[in-house]
Amino acid sequence: MTTTIERRFAAQxxxxxxxxxxxxxxxxxxxxxxxxxxxxxxTSGGKVAICSSGQSFATIDEAGQLNTCPEIDLRR
Known part of the structure; x- marks a missing residue:
């Protein structure tokens, strides 16, 4: 389990x-x-950062605009 956490941290x-x-x-x-x-x-509009906190998601576009209610579908 530690290895997985370390990998995720390094990727982040x-x-x-x-x-x-x-x-x-x-x-x-x-x-x-x-x-x-x-x-x-x-994306065609540039890079979009996808963030999460528990079951809540947020996106940040290239202009730095934060969307705390994005309409995104994520694979589980």
Missing amino acids: QVSLERLNIAQRSAFSEIEAAGYGLLFIRS
């Missing part, structure tokens, strides 16, 4: 580095509320 650090300044600023706001970065998706 790499992902955080891929965020632009606006996204990092928005992420720091929701990180304080318990959100973590799940992954980053490349």
Whole structure:
């Protein structure tokens, strides 16, 4: 189990580095509320960061706009 957690932490650090300044600023706001970065998706509109806290999700677009009620489908 420790290995899995370490891998996820390492993957998250790499992902955080891929965020632009606006996204990092928005992420720091929701990180304080318990959100973590799940992954980053490349879309036709640019990179979108997908974050979660328990069963709650949020997205951050390239302009740093935070959406705490996104309409996204995630595979489980």
